[in-house]
Amino acid sequence: xxxxxxxxxxxxxxxxxxxxxxxxxxxxxxxxxxxxxxxxxxxxxxxxxxxxxxxxxxxxxxxxxxxxxxxxxxxxxxxxxxxxxxxxxxxxxxxxxxxxxxxxxxxxxxxxxxxxxxxxxxxxxxxxxxxxxxxxxxxxxxxxxxxxxxxxxxxxxxxxxxxxxxxxxxxxxxxxxxxxxxxxxxxxxxxxxxxxxxxxxxxxxxxxxxxxxxxxxxxxxxxxxxxxxxxxxxxxxxxxxxxxxxxxxxxxxxxxxxxxxxxxxxxx
Numbered sequence: 001x002x003x004x005x006x007x008x009x010x011x012x013x014x015x016x017x018x019x020x021x022x023x024x025x026x027x028x029x030x031x032x033x034x035x036x037x038x039x040x041x042x043x044x045x046x047x048x049x050x051x052x053x054x055x056x057x058x059x060x061x062x063x064x065x066x067x068x069x070x071x072x073x074x075x076x077x078x079x080x081x082x083x084x085x086x087x088x089x090x091x092x093x094x095x096x097x098x099x100x101x102x103x104x105x106x107x108x109x110x111x112x113x114x115x116x117x118x119x120x121x122x123x124x125x126x127x128x129x130x131x132x133x134x135x136x137x138x139x140x141x142x143x144x145x146x147x148x149x150x151x152x153x154x155x156x157x158x159x160x161x162x163x164x165x166x167x168x169x170x171x172x173x174x175x176x177x178x179x180x181x182x183x184x185x186x187x188x189x190x191x192x193x194x195x196x197x198x199x200x201x202x203x204x205x206x207x208x209x210x211x212x213x214x215x216x217x218x219x220x221x222x223x224x225x226x227x228x229x230x231x232x233x234x235x236x237x238x239x240x241x242x243x244x245x246x247x248x249x250x251x252x253x254x255x256x257x258x259x260x261x262x263x264x265x266x267x268x
Contacts, residue, residue, distance in 0.1 A: 010050070010088065010140050011088065011089040011090075011140070012086045012087070012088075012089065012126050012139050012140055013048070013087050013088055013089030013090070013091070013092040013125075013126075014086075014087045014089075014092055014123055014124065014125050014126070014193060015084060015085065015086060015087070015123065015124045015125075015126070015190060016043070016083070016084070016085040016087070016121075016123055017082070017083075017084055017120070017121065017122055017123075017124055017216070018082070018083045018084075018118065018120075018121040018122075019072075019073075019079040019081070019082045019118070019119045019120045019121065019206070020079070020080070020081050020082075020083075020116050020117065020118050020119060020121070020206075021078060021079060021080050021081070021116065021117050021119060021267075022080065022081070022115060022116050022267075023115040023116060023117070024268065026115040026116070027264040027265070027267060028261050028264050029113075029115070030081075030113055030115065030116055031081075031256075031261055031264050032261070033113045034054070034081070034083075034113070035054070035256075035258060035259070037111060038106070038111075038113070039052065039054065039083065041102070041106060041111065042099070042102060042103055042106060043083075043085050043099070044085075046095055046098045046099055046102060047091050047094045047095055047098055048087045048088045048090075048091025048092060048094055048095035048098075049085055049086075049087055049088075049095055050086055050087070050088050051085065051086040051140070051141075051143040051144055052083065052084065052085040052086070052143060053083070053084055053143040053144075053255060054081060054082070054083050054255070054256040054258070055081070055082040055083070055084070055150050055253035055254065055255055055256065056080060056081055056082070056253060056254060056255075056256050056263045056267075057079060057080055057081075057082070057251060057252065057253050057254075057267075058080075058254075058263055058266040058267060059266060059267060059268055060226070060266070061225065061226065061251075061252045061253065061254065062076050062077055062079075062080075062251075063076070064225075064226065064229050064251075064252055065249075065250060065251045065252070066233070066236070066247075066250050067247070067248070067249075070154070070210075070248040070249050071154075071207055071208060071209055071210040071248055071249075072119070072120050072154050072207055072209050072210065072248060072249035073119055073120065073207065073249060073251075074207065077268070078119045079119040079120065079251065080267040081256075082150075082152070082253050084143060084150075084218070085143075086139075086140065086143060096196070112203075117204075117206070118203060118204060118205050118206035119206045119207065120205075120206045120207050120208075120209050121205040121206050122192065122193075122195075122205070122208075122209055123192075123193040123195065124190035124191060124192060124193060124216050125190060125191050125192075125193045126139065126188065126189075126190055127167060127188075127189040127190060127191055127215070128167070128171065128188070128189050129186060129187065129188040129189070130171055130175060130176075130179065130186075130187050131179070131185065131186050132179040132180070132182070132184065132185050132186070133185075136185065136186060137185065137186055137220070139186070139188050142186055142188070142218075142220050145220070147185070147186075147220045147221060147222060147255070148221060148222060148223055148224060148254065148255065149220075149221030149222075149223060149224055149225035149228075149252060149253065149254055150218060150219065150220060150221065150225070150252070150253045150254075150255075151184070151218075151219040151221060151225055151232055151250065151251065151252050151253070152216070152217070152218060152219075152249065152250070152251050152253070153216075153217040153219060153232075153235070153236065153247060153249070153250050154209065154210060154214055154215070154216055154217075154247065154248045154249035154250075155170070155214065155215040155216075155217065155239060155244075155245040155246065155247055155248070156210055156211060156213070156214050156215075156245055156246050156248055157213055157214075157215070157244065157245045158243055158244060158245050158246065161243065161244060161245065163191070163213045163215065165244075166215065166244040166245045167189055167215055167244075169242055169243075169244040170189075170215070170239055170242070170244050170245070171187075171189070173238065173242055174235050174238035174239050174242060174244075175187050175235075177234075177235070177238065178219070178231060178232075178234075178235045181228070181231045182228075183221060183223075183228030183231040183232070184219040184220065184221055184228075185220055185221065185222050186219075186220040187217055187218070187219050187220075188217065188218045188220075189215055189216070189217050190215070190216040190217070190218070191214075191215070191216070192209070192212050192214060192216070194212070210248055214248075215245065219232075224254065225252030225253070225254065226252065229252065232250060232252070233250075236250055
């Protein structure tokens, strides 16, 4: 029986979603810099940052993306690496302030990596999570669980449909069917959190991702996303056929193999 996930003592307050491309010829150097320095020094050692995971879209997976262009990625080739981080709800403001200061310090110390481009980096706030089982993996553990695939789905509500109604319609219909198919185990939905007016980072953050009303979904998969990609296409088609909204970005990812350079030669 499918059910909405209940509250947990440790609560996800927000997510950092950062999708980036290394410049060609710098794939290994970028992978090592991010894994061995920035993932920790720029995120995980900060207050409130309690979970993080890196994902990769190889050329094989990028070729599955749809539509061909949109507000998240101007091309299906854009966005090779994705990092997702959870920030604990009680420490969101402290985490935000620390991150802004810390990134500035790292860049001033020469610990940035200029040979990269942000495709879409943004903060998101959780709306809800629905699971394929009554006692499934909670959202707090999703980045530490051994999920073998992740699918990001960006949805713009249809004209005349409120964001709340669109999300309810998707979760009560198409999302239930996707969970029942066995392809996805957990579907979490997120809303945009605008960067604060004083936000100052030493880089461009990529495309804006769409309107403020957009719905960002992370679909956690127990298996390889390629094997279930037809069900993902069916999911997007069902969302649009329901009148709830339009899918502007759907992309499969697999987890990186931490401590290795696996996949760095398969991005293009």
